[in-house]
Amino acid sequence: MLSRKASPLRIYVFYSYLSLCMNMVHPVTPTLVHELGFSSLLYSSLSSTLALTNFLCAPVWGYYSDRHGRRPVLLVGTVMYACSQFLFSRATTVPVLLIARLCGGIGSAGYITAGLAYIVDVSGPEARGRNLAVFTALTSISSSFGYLAGGLLGTISVQTTFFVQLTLLSTCALLGYFILGESRDRQAILLSRADLTAKKFYDFKAMGSIMSLPVLLFLVSVVLASFSTMGYDNAFNYYIKDVLAFPSSYNGFIKATTGTLGLIANFTLNLWLIRRFTPQNTLLVLFPCCAVSLLIAAQMKSVVPFLGACIVFYFFNSVYLPIQQTMMTQIQTENTGLLSGMFNAAKSLGNFVGPLFMSFVYARGTLLPFYFACGGFVLTTLVLLVHRKVSAREQQGKEQHLPVG
Numbered sequence: 001m002l003s004r005k006a007s008p009l010r011i012y013v014f015y016s017y018l019s020l021c022m023n024m025v026h027p028v029t030p031t032l033v034h035e036l037g038f039s040s041l042l043y044s045s046l047s048s049t050l051a052l053t054n055f056l057c058a059p060v061w062g063y064y065s066d067r068h069g070r071r072p073v074l075l076v077g078t079v080m081y082a083c084s085q086f087l088f089s090r091a092t093t094v095p096v097l098l099i100a101r102l103c104g105g106i107g108s109a110g111y112i113t114a115g116l117a118y119i120v121d122v123s124g125p126e127a128r129g130r131n132l133a134v135f136t137a138l139t140s141i142s143s144s145f146g147y148l149a150g151g152l153l154g155t156i157s158v159q160t161t162f163f164v165q166l167t168l169l170s171t172c173a174l175l176g177y178f179i180l181g182e183s184r185d186r187q188a189i190l191l192s193r194a195d196l197t198a199k200k201f202y203d204f205k206a207m208g209s210i211m212s213l214p215v216l217l218f219l220v221s222v223v224l225a226s227f228s229t230m231g232y233d234n235a236f237n238y239y240i241k242d243v244l245a246f247p248s249s250y251n252g253f254i255k256a257t258t259g260t261l262g263l264i265a266n267f268t269l270n271l272w273l274i275r276r277f278t279p280q281n282t283l284l285v286l287f288p289c290c291a292v293s294l295l296i297a298a299q300m301k302s303v304v305p306f307l308g309a310c311i312v313f314y315f316f317n318s319v320y321l322p323i324q325q326t327m328m329t330q331i332q333t334e335n336t337g338l339l340s341g342m343f344n345a346a347k348s349l350g351n352f353v354g355p356l357f358m359s360f361v362y363a364r365g366t367l368l369p370f371y372f373a374c375g376g377f378v379l380t381t382l383v384l385l386v387h388r389k390v391s392a393r394e395q396q397g398k399e400q401h402l403p404v405g
Contacts, residue, residue: 006181008131011118014176015135016142018078018111021172023146024165025085027255028154030237035158036092044234044359046101051230051355053105054112054348061113062341069182070118077110078176082169089162109344117340120329121183129274129326136322137266144259151253214394217387219346221380222324225287226350228376229317231358232294235369236310243366244303258311262318270319279327280391284384286320291377298370 025032033043065073084104091097123131153161240246240254273282290313297309328343358369 006118006122006183008119008122008134010179010181011115011122011183012135012138014074014172014180015111015115016138017168017172017175019139019142020146020149021165021168022081022108023143023255024150024153024168025089025161026237027147027151028158028161030241031154032089032158033097038094041359041363042094042097043238044355046097047230047234048352048356049098049101050105050108051348051351053102054109055345055352057106057109058113058344058348059341061110062117062339062344065114065117065340069184070114070121071176071180071182073110073114074118074180075173075176077107077112077114078169078173080104080107080110082166082173083107085162085169086166089159089166109348113341113344116325116344118183120340128329129279129322130271132325132329133266133270133274133322136318136325137263137270140266140318141259141263144256144262147255147259148253151247151250155247212394214387214391217383217390218327219342221283221383221387222343222346223350223353224376224380224383225320225324226347227354227357228290228350228373228380229354230351231354231376232313232369232373234355235358235362235366235373238362239366239369254307254311255314258314258318261311261315265315265319266322270322273319273323274326279323279330280384280388282323283320283327284381284388286316286323287377287381287384289316290320291374291381294370294374294377298367298374 029046030043033039033046061073061077081104084100084102084107087103088097088100091100119131119135120128150161150165153164240250293309293313293316297306297313300306300309325343328339358372361368361372
């Protein structure tokens with residue numbers, strides 16, 4: 001039997017496999033909703049339901065992962081998500097679909113929050129940026145191949161795709177059980193339990209202790225970036241189906257291509273950026289690039305240039321996420337799980353609002369989501385500029401209060 005140890009390699013293997021399984025049904029989910037006789041608005045509502053549950057549950061899972069360890073949260077979250085997908089695949093009514101999405105949101109909030117905290121735990125301060133870039137690169141390419149496999153399986157049937165996903169998710173949970181060790185040592189867990197025993201799941205006092213104006217501005221930028229990314233991606237899935245008349249397999253090929261480019265970028269460009277520039281300055285370049293690529297895509301009248309601009313956007317999107325995570329880890333706090341929960345809650349809030357808003361916009365103009373997402377990235381850039389100014393002012397104030405000599 002494999003020994004259970006905590007290492008970056010083991011969480012890379014587990015999470016890459018999980019990402020492949022998790023994204024397998026995304027290309028066929030709009031088809032499932034359509035076959036049941038429901039509109040695209042319901043599809044967006046289901047996506048937003050999952051994101052809203054993520055938003056509400058991420059701090060709770062962060063609390064539990066600090067108190068009981070990352071490993072149990074990762075495993076329980078994976079099993080819950082698998083059960084929710086089984087329920088979703090068998091659902092025929094709106095209430096059952098919503099219940100399945102709620103359960104899926106609870107489970108995915110667990111493994112997303114604990115996974116990020118796990119990487120931080122097993123990485124030293126100097127290696128965190130590099131390990132997060134590798135982590136994101138591997139999960140990105142795995143997600144892309146999940147899209148590709150799901151799109152190809154979807155040509156057989158939607159239920160075939162769900163059956164394969166459920167089978168693989170079961171083996172993923174078993175894999176995690178046998179290879180993942182606990183990333184927090186027992187003493188740290190016991191100290192966290194003593195510190196957190198009297199606290200509630202939503203310990204606003206604890207959140208407030210690490211909340212400052214720069215942290216708040218950073219979280220706002222996370223919300224805006226997630227709003228723009230997920231809102232656009234949701235509209236893109238329907239655009240290529242409704243306007244370009246592409247089958248689900250084409251969506252899989254597109255996401256596989258962007259994932260491969262993202263893998264190359266995260267192992268080359270990202271590692272170079274992390275060594276040469278601060279995360280904040282890097283994001284101040286990447287977010288305008290996202291905005292420009294979406295603006296160009298909206299102007300393209302033929303298919304090939306349009307898809308080219310969209311692939312460029314997904315490339316920049318895959319690059320900015322690990323930089324954003326690295327910026328998050330530079331916030332000093334003892335409760336890594338709590339901070340990870342707040343970060344993922346901010347992402348989930350954007351993921352909740354984005355698809356809902358863009359679905360209303362899409363109904364009034366199929367290209368309008370491109371413009372709104374572009375504007376969202378412009379706002380994200382402006383917020384980060386304010387963040388840089390406020391952070392510099394606070395740092396200057398601290399230096400002025402340092403004792404001389």
